[in-house]
Amino acid sequence: MYSRPVSVAWPLGVVSFTFDDFPKSALVTGGSILERYGVRGTYYTSLKLARTETVVGPMFDLDDVRDAHDAGHEIACHTYTHLNC
Ligand SMILES: [Zn+2]
Secondary structure, eight states, X not given: OOOOOOOOOOTTOOOOOXXXXXXXXXXXXXXXXXXXXXXXXXXXXXXXXXXXXXTTEEBOOHHHXXXXXXXXXXXXXOOSXXXXX
């Protein structure tokens, strides 16, 4: 395994915009706001939730994942089944 140390310093701090589970509105509304200001977010994706409806509304579909990636957002794995702990 290769590793390369990286020096990281953000003297003014850093803000991370993340979306858990990823309802469709997180990309359509939230993503467009982030993009308008030149920043990107992280979408925690649980693939079993794709194309489902939850209490927060319609969830993402695979086109949304592709669109988010193409727009420069980060796609993160939030397990496949989203086990309720
Ligand atoms: Zn979650």
